[in-house]
Amino acid sequence: MKSKASAPGKIILFGEHFVVYGIKAILCAINKRVTVLAEDIPENKIIIKSRIKDLVLSPNIPISQVDFQLRPFYYLADKIIKEQNEKSGMQITVDSEIPLGVGLGSSSACCVAGAAAISGVFTRNSREEILEMAIEAEKTIFPNTSGADCTVCTHGGIIQYDKQNGHSKIDSKPKFHLIIANSKIEHSTKEIVSKVKLFKEENKEKFSNICNEENNLIEDVLICLNNNDFGGIGKSIIKNQEYLEKIGVSNEKLRNMIEIANQSSFGSKLTGAGGGGCIFALTDESNKEITLQQLKENNYECFSAMIDFKGLDTF
Ligand code: PMV
Numbered sequence: 001m002k003s004k005a006s007a008p009g010k011i012i013l014f015g016e017h018f019v020v021y022g023i024k025a026i027l028c029a030i031n032k033r034v035t036v037l038a039e040d041i042p043e044n045k046i047i048i049k050s051r052i053k054d055l056v057l058s059p060n061i062p063i064s065q066v067d068f069q070l071r072p073f074y075y076l077a078d079k080i081i082k083e084q085n086e087k088s089g090m091q092i093t094v095d096s097e098i099p100l101g102v103g104l105g106s107s108s109a110c111c112v113a114g115a116a117a118i119s120g121v122f123t124r125n126s127r128e129e130i131l132e133m134a135i136e137a138e139k140t141i142f143p144n145t146s147g148a149d150c151t152v153c154t155h156g157g158i159i160q161y162d163k164q165n166g167h168s169k170i171d172s173k174p175k176f177h178l179i180i181a182n183s184k185i186e187h188s189t190k191e192i193v194s195k196v197k198l199f200k201e202e203n204k205e206k207f208s209n210i211c212n213e214e215n216n217l218i219e220d221v222l223i224c225l226n227n228n229d230f231g232g233i234g235k236s237i238i239k240n241q242e243y244l245e246k247i248g249v250s251n252e253k254l255r256n257m258i259e260i261a262n263q264s265s266f267g268s269k270l271t272g273a274g275g276g277g278c279i280f281a282l283t284d285e286s287n288k289e290i291t292l293q294q295l296k297e298n299n300y301e302c303f304s305a306m307i308d309f310k311g312l313d314t315f
Contacts, residue, residue: 003120004315006035007112007153008308009098010105011178011271011280014221014240017196017249018214019146021207024162026170026221027152029308030178032097034109036117038077041089046077050094059089063140069100072111072137076118084122092118102182103189103272108149111138116314127154127312156311158225160218172225173309176233177288178280179265181295181302183253185276192249192273199247210243217243234266234282241269249274260298264290 008029015025041047048055052069059078066074077090092114098106115133119125125133131154135147148161158170200207217236224232241258244250250258254270257279261268265281272278283291288304295302 001121002037002039003117004035004037005113005116005120006033006313006315007109007116008033008105008156008311009109010149010152011180011278012103013158013271013280014218014236015214016270016272016274017193017244017247018211019162020193020196021200021211022163023211023214024160024218025148026158026160026218026225027148028158029152029156029311030104030180030305031308032104032303032305033308034094034096034098034106034113036073036095036110036113037093038114038117038121039091040121041091043089044087045089046074046081047089047091048073048077048094049092051096052100068141069107071140072107072134073114073118075137075140076114076133080118080122090118090121099182099278101186103187103277104180105149105153107141108134108138108153111135112150112153112312116312120314130154130312152311154312156309157307160222170222170225172228174225174228174230174233174307175284176230176307177283177285178305178307179261179268179283179288179291179295179302180271180278180280180305181257181261181300182278183257183276184301185251185253187273187276189273192275195275196247196249207247210246214240214243230266230282230284237267237269237282238262241267244270244274251275254279256298257295257300260294260300261291263294 013026019025111134116130134150151167152159161167221236258268261281264287265283268281
């Protein structure tokens with residue numbers, strides 16, 4: 001039996017880092033996808049084929065011995081094979097349009113599409129059940145995950161998330177184009193989160209003031225989203241970037257990319273942990289091409305994406 005599923009990547013529109021300290025973040029799914037094909041095979045092996053590497057492993061080995069990035073797939077296949085009490089194995093083929101390790105949700109999309117495809121070989125599960133499995137699988141690589149990334153990859157659209165209230169869907173369906181540019185600087189989310197923690201400890205009052213400003217900004221953004229006010233959202237994007245600058249998670253390359261993107265878009269900022277990774281610029285039909293062109297002329301790798309409203313798809 002073959003089972004196939006795909007899930008979108010994501011970006012953090014607002015609130016990265018501050019979300020760690022209780023402020024609300026806004027995330028959206030983007031129309032770049034990971035597709036996973038799973039099939040049972042007679043041999044008692046777990047075979048994973050991906051752009052990272054190909055693996056052939058026996059079931060039942062400790063997860064710590066599996067290649068870091070491919071752990072979620074192994075975890076899911078091993079669990080499902082055990083649950084089915086099967087003597088057979090599973091082959092998993094991963095195909096992705098999402099760049100790796102730059103904060104665009106490649107790993108959560110893998111977990112969601114992986115959970116749906118792998119479990120789908122034997123049973124049909126609800127989206128909620130798949131999301132639960134995906135978060136469990138993501139914990140094999142990010143034990144402290146909030147689950148927000150997997151949530152937005154499963155349901156698509158825009159979500160708000162905060163530590164106290166968890167996630168909820170934002171119903172607006174804006175048709176903006178996001179220009180995403182990759183700094184090609186690898187970053188470690190863990191290291192940058194620790195750096196921000198240090199900044200907070202050394203600048204308690206300053207940090208608390210920035211958190212308050214971010215909180216007010218997010219409230220404004222929610223109104224702008226409701227009113228389809230791209231200009232207003234753009235202004236908030238620029239302000240949010242200023243706050244991220246203040247806490248030290250930007251750098252010269254990101255600043256340069258943002259400066260270029262701000263010339264023609266409604267506003268741009270880094271997305272995710274910072275220190276590298278990606279920036280995004282908010283545009284519509286009127287300024288999308290020129291923003292792309294200006295970033296490309298400066299030799300930045302970039303592409304245009306829209307919000308994905310579909311989320312998880314199974315075939
Ligand atoms: O770069 P990403 O997509 O892993 O985002 C990190 C977001 C942070 O707020 C910096 C950390 C977190 O756990 O929320």
